[in-house]
Amino acid sequence: MQVHDIVFTGGRVVDPASGTDEVRNIAITDGTVSAWGHDAIEALRTIDVTGQVICPGFIDMHSHGQEIAEQRLQAMDGVTTALELEAGVIPVAKAYARAASEGRPINYGYATSWAHARMIELAGADPDGDIRTLLHHLGAPSWQGEPTSAQRAHILELIDSDLAAGALGIGVVVGYAPKSDPAEYLEVAALAARAGVPTYTHARPLISMDPSSPVDGAVEIARAAAETGAHMHYCHVNSTSGAHVDQALAVVARVQEAGSRVTTEAYPYGSGSTAVGAAFLDPDRLHLMNLTTQSLTFVPTGERIENRKQLEHLRATDPGALVLVEFLDETDDPTREILERAMTFDRAAIASDAMPLTWPRRTPADALQWPLPPTALGHPRGAGTYARAIRTLYRERQLLSLSDIIARCSLIPAQILEESVPAMSSKGRISPGSDADIVVFDPDRITDNATYVDGTRPSSGISRVLVGGVPVVEGGILVEDALPGRPIRRS
Numbered sequence: 001m002q003v004h005d006i007v008f009t010g011g012r013v014v015d016p017a018s019g020t021d022e023v024r025n026i027a028i029t030d031g032t033v034s035a036w037g038h039d040a041i042e043a044l045r046t047i048d049v050t051g052q053v054i055c056p057g058f059i060d061m062h063s064h065g066q067e068i069a070e071q072r073l074q075a076m077d078g079v080t081t082a083l084e085l086e087a088g089v090i091p092v093a094k095a096y097a098r099a100a101s102e103g104r105p106i107n108y109g110y111a112t113s114w115a116h117a118r119m120i121e122l123a124g125a126d127p128d129g130d131i132r133t134l135l136h137h138l139g140a141p142s143w144q145g146e147p148t149s150a151q152r153a154h155i156l157e158l159i160d161s162d163l164a165a166g167a168l169g170i171g172v173v174v175g176y177a178p179k180s181d182p183a184e185y186l187e188v189a190a191l192a193a194r195a196g197v198p199t200y201t202h203a204r205p206l207i208s209m210d211p212s213s214p215v216d217g218a219v220e221i222a223r224a225a226a227e228t229g230a231h232m233h234y235c236h237v238n239s240t241s242g243a244h245v246d247q248a249l250a251v252v253a254r255v256q257e258a259g260s261r262v263t264t265e266a267y268p269y270g271s272g273s274t275a276v277g278a279a280f281l282d283p284d285r286l287h288l289m290n291l292t293t294q295s296l297t298f299v300p301t302g303e304r305i306e307n308r309k310q311l312e313h314l315r316a317t318d319p320g321a322l323v324l325v326e327f328l329d330e331t332d333d334p335t336r337e338i339l340e341r342a343m344t345f346d347r348a349a350i351a352s353d354a355m356p357l358t359w360p361r362r363t364p365a366d367a368l369q370w371p372l373p374p375t376a377l378g379h380p381r382g383a384g385t386y387a388r389a390i391r392t393l394y395r396e397r398q399l400l401s402l403s404d405i406i407a408r409c410s411l412i413p414a415q416i417l418e419e420s421v422p423a424m425s426s427k428g429r430i431s432p433g434s435d436a437d438i439v440v441f442d443p444d445r446i447t448d449n450a451t452y453v454d455g456t457r458p459s460s461g462i463s464r465v466l467v468g469g470v471p472v473v474e475g476g477i478l479v480e481d482a483l484p485g486r487p488i489r490r491s
Contacts, residue, residue: 001042002029002034002035002042003042003043003044004027004028004029004034004035004041004042004043004044005027005028005029005030005034005043005044005045005469006027006028006029006043006044006045006046006047006469007025007026007027007028007035007041007042007043007045007046007047008025008026008027008047008048008049008054008440009025009041009046009047009048009049009050010023010025010048010049010050010051011023011024011026011049011050011051011052011053011054011440012052012053012054012443013026013036013053013054013055013430014053014054014055014402014403014406014430015055015056015429015430015431016056016403016404016406016407016410016411017411017428017429017431018429018431019403020430020431021402021403023038024036024037024038025037025038025039025040025041026054026430027041027043028436028438028466028469029469030469031435031436031468031469031470032433032434032435032436032469033430033431033432033433033434033435033436033438034432035432036430036431036432047464049440049463049464051442052440052441052442052443052463053402053406053439053440053441053442053443054430054438054439054440055406055410055430055438055439055441056406056410056411056414056427056428056429056430056434056437056438056439057078057079057080057081057410057427057437057438057439057465057466057467058077058078058079058080058081058350058386058409058410058439059079059080059081059083059409059410059413059414059424059427059428060074060079060081060082060083060351060352060354060385060386060413061083061085061200061233061265061349061351061413061416061417062083062085062086062200062235062236062265062267062351062352062353062354063079063082063083063084063351063352063353063354063382064084064086064087064131064135064353064354064355064356065082065354065355065356065357065378065382066082066084066095066099066104066108066131066356067102067356067357067367068102068103068104068105068367068368068483069357069359069366069367069368069369069370069372069376070354070356070357070378070382071104071105071106071108071485072105072370072478073354073372073378073382073383073456073458074106074352074354074382074383075105075106075465075467075472075473075478076383076458076459076462076465076473076478077383077384077385077386077387077448077458077459077462078386078387078409078439078441078459078462078465079106079352079386080106080107080427080437080438080439080465080466080467080472081106081107081108081109081427081437081488082106082107082108082354083108083109083110083111083168083417083488084108084109084110084111084131084171085110085111085168085169085171085200085233085235086111086171086173086200086201086202086235086236086353087113087115087116087131087134087171087173087202088110088111088112088113088114088115088116088167088169088170088171088200089110089111089112089113089116089129089130089131089134090112090113090116090117090120090127090129090158090159090162091112091127091129091161091162091165092110092111092112092129092162092165092166092167093129093165093166094127094128094129094130095110095129095130096108096109096110096166096487096489098129098130099485099487100487102367103483103485104483104485105467105472105482105483105484105485106467106472106485107437107467107468107485107486107487107488108485108486108487108488109168109421109487109488109489110129110167110168111167111168111169111170111171111200112158112159112162112163112167112169112170112171113134113159113162113170113171114155114159114170114171114172114173114174114188115134115138115143115171115172115173115176115177116133116134117155117158117159118143118144118147118155118177119133119134119137119140119143120158121147121151121154121155121158122142122143122145122147122151123137123140123142123143125137125143131356132320132356135275135320135322135356136275136319136320137320138176138274138275138277138278138319138320139275139276139277139278139279139281139315139319139320140277140319143177144176144177144179144180144279146180146181147184152184152187156187156188156191159188159191160191160195163191163195163197166489166490166491167197167490168197168417168420168421168488168489168490169192169197169198169199169200169233169420170188170191170192170197170198170199170200171199171200172185172188172199172200172201172202173201173202174201174202174203174204174220175201175202175203175204175205175217175240175279175280176202176278176279176280177279178204178205178210178213178214178279178280179214181214182214182215182220185220185224186223186224186227186228189224189225189227189228189230189232190228190230192228192230192231193228193229193230196419196420197231197420197490198230198231198232198233198261198263198416198417198420199224199230199231199232199233200233200235201221201232201233201234201235202235202236202240203217203218203220203221203234203235203237203240203241203248204216204217204220205217205240205280205288205289206218206241206244206247206248207219208244208247209241209242209244209288209289210285210288216251217240217241217248218234218241218247218248218251218252219251221234221251221252221262222251222252222254222255222260222262225255225260225261225262226255226258226260229260230261231261231262231263231419231420232260232261232262232263233262233263233264233265233416234248234252234262234263234264234265235265235351235353236265236266236267236272236351236353237249237252237264237265237266237342237345237348238266238267238328238338238339238342238343239267239272239325239327239353241342242289242290242327242328242338243290243328243335243338245338245339245341245342246338246341249264249341249342249345252264252345253346256346263347263348263349263416264342264345264347264348264349265348265349265350265351265413266339266342266343266345266348266349266350266351267343267350267351267352267353267381267385267389268339268343268350268381268385268388268389268392268393269330269339269379269380269381269385269388270326270327270328270329270330270335270336270339271324271325271326271327271328271330271379271452272324272325272327272353272379273299273322273323273324273325273353273355273378273379273381274322274323274325274355275319275320275321275322275323276296276298276311276314276315276318276319276320276321276322276323277315277319277320281296281311281315281323281325282315283308283311283312289327290327291325291326291327293305293306293307293308293310293311294306295325295326295327296311296323296324296325296326297323297324297326297452298314298321298323299321299322299323299324299358299377299378299379300321300322300358300360300377302377302453305323321358322355322356322358322379324379324452340392340393340397340399343389343393343408344393344399344400347412348408348412349408349409349412349413349416350385350386350389350405350408350409350413351385351413352381352382352385352386353381354378354379354381354382354385355378355379355382356378357372357376357377357378357382357456358376358377358378359375359376359377360375361375362375362376368480370478370480371458372456376456377455377456378455378456379452379455380448380450380451380452380454380455380457381450382450382455382456383448383449383450383455383456383457383458383459384448384449384450384457384459385448386409386459387446387447387448387459387460387461387462388448388459389405389408389409390402390405390406390409390441390443390446391446391447391448393405394443395443395444395446402443410427410428410429411428411429412428413428414427414428414429415428420490421488421489421490422490423488423489424488435468436466436468436469437466437467437468438464438465438466439462439464439465440462440463440464440465441461441462441463442461442463444461445460445461446459446460446461446462447459447460447461458478460476461476462476463475463476467482467484467485467486468484468486470482470484472484
């Protein structure tokens with residue numbers, strides 16, 4: 001009889017891929033789910049999880065917080081794989097090398113970056129594979145300008161080279177260069193189609209929000225999928241569409257019905273976060289998204305931006321600094337329901353859009369400090385997206401079954417990726433042969449604790465998180481020396 005490494009007994013095993021939702025024992029050996037069933041399983045270590053749910057680890061397709069501190073927060077929220085896909089980095093080789101040398105508590109991976117390639121070509125940005133470099137340049141007009149034909153060709157060459165190096169797709173934050181030529185976007189989509197990878201798009205505004213946009217953001221994504229055959233992923237449809245989300249989802253539904261591959265994601269918050277220098281936060285453009293300066297909170301100080309003069313000053317002096325952007329009022333039932341429709345849209349994934357922490361006077365030694373000090377500031381979605389989604393959509397609002405919400409946090413993200421990233425076909429599942437990326441939680445207690453005032457409070461009700469069979473959270477407590485995260489690559 002095989003003796004397994006670990007066996008969990010008495011837990012409710014929820015595996016959306018197989019339709020399993022019942023009490024079973026489940027065993028792990030050498031980083032893989034090695035057995036499950038109702039009979040006793042012999043193992044070196046037996047853990048009783050009666051009354052708790054055992055499910056696949058959560059897969060965050062949209063996480064800009066890629067360092068140890070940010071990933072620890074996500075591990076406490078049940079995340080076992082966090083990927084930088086929407087913005088991307090360039091070159092990905094440097095990002096992978098940095099993560100490998102430092103170690104990571106959860107699995108990691110990167111798309112290449114259209115914006116960073118443009119910044120290198122048009123603004124002289126450093127090709128360092130660091131999301132903070134992209135954020136620093138995000139509000140600069142220079143990279144948003146129109147490249148020459150030779151420059152555009154070189155931008156595509158940089159992206160193509162990164163795909164050859166194993167990038168997971170192409171991140172395209174076209175919403176931060178909203179006046180860029182739609183023909184260039186189609187060229188990027190065509191490149192993705194030839195390479196067999198998705199694009200991950202932060203969309204331009206919808207025409208109903210900004211009539212001056214050269215193309216409707218949702219229509220642009222749908223058209224690119226139809227004309228090029230590329231898999232187009234529509235990032236955080238809730239935040240880019242705001243109160244107009246039904247219009248965007250209708251466009252996606254039509255193109256999906258016609259056979260094009262367009263997928264979506266959303267997060268359970270009415271406020272987003274981005275660099276204060278972003279194009280759509282220009283004081284003259286705020287009204288297009290029904291925003292005012294009072295809709296913006298400057299993360300380094302925690303204060304609302306009082307007026308146009310203050311916003312202009314911040315954009316000029318610290319354009320890469322983060323702000324919270326309130327685009328929907330979560331306390332208002334009709335607007336909350338708009339947010340819920342984005343998250344419950346057919347086969348939509350839950351994704352956090354977690355941002356790097358704002359950490360004044362941070363030193364390298366601070367990166368390993370736990371618990372995080374009060375000076376580490378961030379949007380609550382970096383700490384609580386998955387617990388919040390389960391709490392609200394399943395337990396409180398009963399809009400999704402437990403299996404359905406777990407699928408949106410695990411299986412569906414894996415399926416979005418697995419056609420181009422075969423390694424993902426063993427993630428998002430918990431049946432024998434799957435990677436032992438596992439979450440154990442109490443469905444009656446799982447709760448997000450992070451708030452807009454205190455954005456780094458870890459979630460609770462999650463008792464265990466394993467990455468590749470290695471405990472990262474045990475008894476609801478972070479295992480501080482655990483760095484079992486591994487790179488996710490296309491090959």
